[in-house]
Amino acid sequence: MSHTRKFTPPANFDPQFVTCQATQMRIDIVKMLTHAGSGHPGGSLSAADIVATLYFGGVMNYDPQSELQGDGAPWRDRFILSKGHAAPVQYAALALAGYIDSAEFESLRNLGAMLQGHPDASKCPGVEVSTGSLGQGLSIAVGLAQGLILKGQMGRDGQTPPQIYVLLGDGELQEGQNWEAALYAAHYRLDNVVAIVDRNMLQIDGNTEDVMTLGDVAAKFEAFGWETASIDGHDIPAIHEALTRKRTSGKPYAIIADTVKGKGVSFMEDVAGWHGVAPCAEKCAAACAELEQLLKDSKDVMDISAAVMEGGGAHG
Amino acid sequence: MAKATRAAFGETLLELIAEGQDIVAVEADLAGSTTTGKVAEHHPERFFNAGIAEANMVGAAAGLALAGQVAFTGSFAVFGTGRVYDQIRNTVCYNKLDVKIAPTHSGVTVGADGGSHQMLEDIALMRVLPNMRVLVPADYTAAKAAVRYAAMTPGPFYVRLGRAEVPHVYGPEGITGVQDVDVTKAHVVRPGKDVTIAACGIEVAQALEAAKLLAAEGIDAEIIDVMCVKPLDVETLLGSVSKTGRLVTAEEHSVLGGMGSAISEVLSEVLPTPTRRIGVVDQFGTSGTPDELIEHFNLDAKSIVDAAKELLA
Numbered sequence: 001m002s003h004t005r006k007f008t009p010p011a012n013f014d015p016q017f018v019t020c021q022a023t024q025m026r027i028d029i030v031k032m033l034t035h036a037g038s039g040h041p042g043g044s045l046s047a048a049d050i051v052a053t054l055y056f057g058g059v060m061n062y063d064p065q066s067e068l069q070g071d072g073a074p075w076r077d078r079f080i081l082s083k084g085h086a087a088p089v090q091y092a093a094l095a096l097a098g099y100i101d102s103a104e105f106e107s108l109r110n111l112g113a114m115l116q117g118h119p120d121a122s123k124c125p126g127v128e129v130s131t132g133s134l135g136q137g138l139s140i141a142v143g144l145a146q147g148l149i150l151k152g153q154m155g156r157d158g159q160t161p162p163q164i165y166v167l168l169g170d171g172e173l174q175e176g177q178n179w180e181a182a183l184y185a186a187h188y189r190l191d192n193v194v195a196i197v198d199r200n201m202l203q204i205d206g207n208t209e210d211v212m213t214l215g216d217v218a219a220k221f222e223a224f225g226w227e228t229a230s231i232d233g234h235d236i237p238a239i240h241e242a243l244t245r246k247r248t249s250g251k252p253y254a255i256i257a258d259t260v261k262g263k264g265v266s267f268m269e270d271v272a273g274w275h276g277v278a279p280c281a282e283k284c285a286a287a288c289a290e291l292e293q294l295l296k297d298s299k300d301v302m303d304i305s306a307a308v309m310e311g312g313g314a315h316g
Numbered sequence: 317m318a319k320a321t322r323a324a325f326g327e328t329l330l331e332l333i334a335e336g337q338d339i340v341a342v343e344a345d346l347a348g349s350t351t352t353g354k355v356a357e358h359h360p361e362r363f364f365n366a367g368i369a370e371a372n373m374v375g376a377a378a379g380l381a382l383a384g385q386v387a388f389t390g391s392f393a394v395f396g397t398g399r400v401y402d403q404i405r406n407t408v409c410y411n412k413l414d415v416k417i418a419p420t421h422s423g424v425t426v427g428a429d430g431g432s433h434q435m436l437e438d439i440a441l442m443r444v445l446p447n448m449r450v451l452v453p454a455d456y457t458a459a460k461a462a463v464r465y466a467a468m469t470p471g472p473f474y475v476r477l478g479r480a481e482v483p484h485v486y487g488p489e490g491i492t493g494v495q496d497v498d499v500t501k502a503h504v505v506r507p508g509k510d511v512t513i514a515a516c517g518i519e520v521a522q523a524l525e526a527a528k529l530l531a532a533e534g535i536d537a538e539i540i541d542v543m544c545v546k547p548l549d550v551e552t553l554l555g556s557v558s559k560t561g562r563l564v565t566a567e568e569h570s571v572l573g574g575m576g577s578a579i580s581e582v583l584s585e586v587l588p589t590p591t592r593r594i595g596v597v598d599q600f601g602t603s604g605t606p607d608e609l610i611e612h613f614n615l616d617a618k619s620i621v622d623a624a625k626e627l628l629a
Contacts, residue, residue, distance in 0.1 A: 121411060129382055133406035139375020140382065140407060143342075146364065147383025150340070177403075180372035188364075 007098035013058045015236050016302040022052035022236070023295040025092035026264045027288055032088055032105040034284035039109060039117065042274040043169060044089040046200040046259040053239040054079060054165055055093045061156040064098045068125050075156045078128050078144060082137020083169035083198065084118040090127065091115050099126030135175025138195060141166040142181050145190045161192045168195055171203030174212045179224065185252035186225025193252040194243070198233065200261035202272045221254040233257030264291055317489045318481040322420035324459035325477055326354030329388060332467050333359050339467060342377040343390040344370045350390040350420045370395045374403035374415070381413040386467050389415065393422035393435035393476065401441055408472050409447045416466045417442070418475040423568035424596065424613055425480035425518060425606040434601030440573025442474035443546045450546040451499055452476045452575065454520035457486040458543055461497040476517060480606040483521045485541065491524050502549035504556065508538035511624045512556040512563045516542045516575045519566040519594070525617035530624055537624060545575045550582055557583065562627040563591045566620050571595035592623035
């Protein structure tokens with residue numbers, strides 16, 4: 001673990017920083033999948049801005065040092081990747097957050113590797129629970145929320161229970177177990193459960209509305225007794241606002257994030273075929289060229305903002 | 317004296333909670349039948365009803381276990397294992413969580429509800445799962461020990477409980493006089509030398525009855541209660557069959573994949589032994605009284621006697 005980054009989760013929200021982290025994650029996703037030769041780029045890329053905002057936008061409370069070497073940080077917020085096939089997006093975040101060494105990317109999907117094809121909590125630091133069989137993350141989240149409350153466990157603020165963030169795929173909502181869990185969360189008024197739906201409109205066999213109509217997902221959650229927000233899942237300030245909104249309803253909370261499958265790589269965007277196929281070396285190079293340019297532009301913006309801030313300070 | 321193994325479930329959970337254990341019960345609308353209702357009554361904060369939604373019952377139990385609780389799930393065996401096989405496999409066992417699958421109403425002795433409710437494949441389903449341990453208690457006393465052991469031992473468990481009253485095998489009122497039950501062992505509850513009868517669950521009482529009938533014909537049967545189907549107490553079983561050279565297995569379960577299969581898998585490799593397996597022969601159950609059903613499916617003492625005599629012929 002010598003290359004594990006020393007990283008302190010930011011307490012504040014800097015949209016430019018989150019944008020850069022999301023873009024770096026996309027680069028890492030494309031590269032690790034290319035190296036592995038198989039996996040799921042589309043749904044990993046669509047979720048990158050959501051996951052980056054959770055980890056790097058001052059939303060989730062966590063501390064890799066005490067989680068891995070200290071007391072386990074029982075106050076930490078939890079993240080559950082119910083759409084476990086998007087493992088690369090979590091691996092990319094875990095590396096930037098300092099849970100794992102980015103050198104592990106090369107072992108993705110290898111025999112006995114830390115980075116299994118779907119997240120394996122017994123192998124990968126920072127993964128709370130192994131997932132991969134769709135439709136189960138929300139149930140785990142509701143039980144976890146209740147179990148922590150029963151333990152009297154408070155979050156970092158010492159006032160409220162830890163937040164349980166669970167990332168659901170939209171196609172995954174066709175699994176009936178989600179709706180059992182949705183009833184349950186509302187029944188027990190588990191307002192520390194935050195479900196984020198990566199509404200990219202695509203699943204393996206095509207458009208979600210062609211395969212099995214999901215319709216108005218927000219209305220469905222509302223009908224099940226949830227508070228909801230509907231946002232552009234690539235608008236980082238909007239994601240941040242939805243995740244940190246002051247809520248008083250006492251209801252569980254679902255954020256329906258409209259996303260583009262394959263987001264950030266022009267030739268992967270909105271193409272169902274990129275659900276479960278890894279890029280070849282040539283496609284990887286093309287994808288990375290686009291993303292590297294995006295990263296450079298974002299960093300330039302960040303530098304300009306920093307310069308303006310400094311200049312403002314000097315003259316003010 | 318007789319009592320159903322399910323009666324031990326809620327009672328033992330209450331004892332464990334009173335002792336300060338972090339026990340929770342997650343139910344799917346059968347709290348009265350499974351006896352998890354006792355937890356609801358005395359510790360409502362430790363009881364969670366998922367409604368008629370077994371998949372979420374298991375998933376929520378997994379989440380509760382992740383938070384440091386020891387989570388027992390209820391429902392009937394047919395819904396609590398088969399219907400939620402993937403939840404048990406991919407969430408409970410793959411994560412090696414402290415979830416204890418302890419549904420009641422296993423086997424044909426559910427009775428009048430019929431085949432849809434008589435689970436005969438659960439031991440087979442549960443024992444093939446990595447990280448899962450399988451306990452099949454023979455009576456109320458063994459069931460209390462099984463629930464307690466599952467609660468106190470980390471990792472997933474399947475505890476198979478039943479609806480019908482069964483005679484006491486253990487304890488002060490028990491047939492065998494054996495007081496202490498170690499649920500990790502196969503118990504020789506009646507020593508003998510001519511034939512080994514390995515039974516589990518309600519079939520232990522049938523096997524003990526069979527031993528009496530066999531004794532009247534001069535046949536000395538050794539009865540073993542295989543209450544821990546996984547991991548098997550191979551040493552005790554080998555010790556017995558190496559002496560008797562013949563084995564009858566008896567279980568209130570399909571003959572495919574259950575306790576008899578588990579023992580046969582081992583013996584076929586290390587000590588091939590002439591064997592007869594008593595169980596339900598690849599079919600569904602039917603309505604009837606428990607006693608009628610035990611006879612109808614040839615799970616009664618007489619069927620065990622016939623199998624033993626066939627081996628001795």
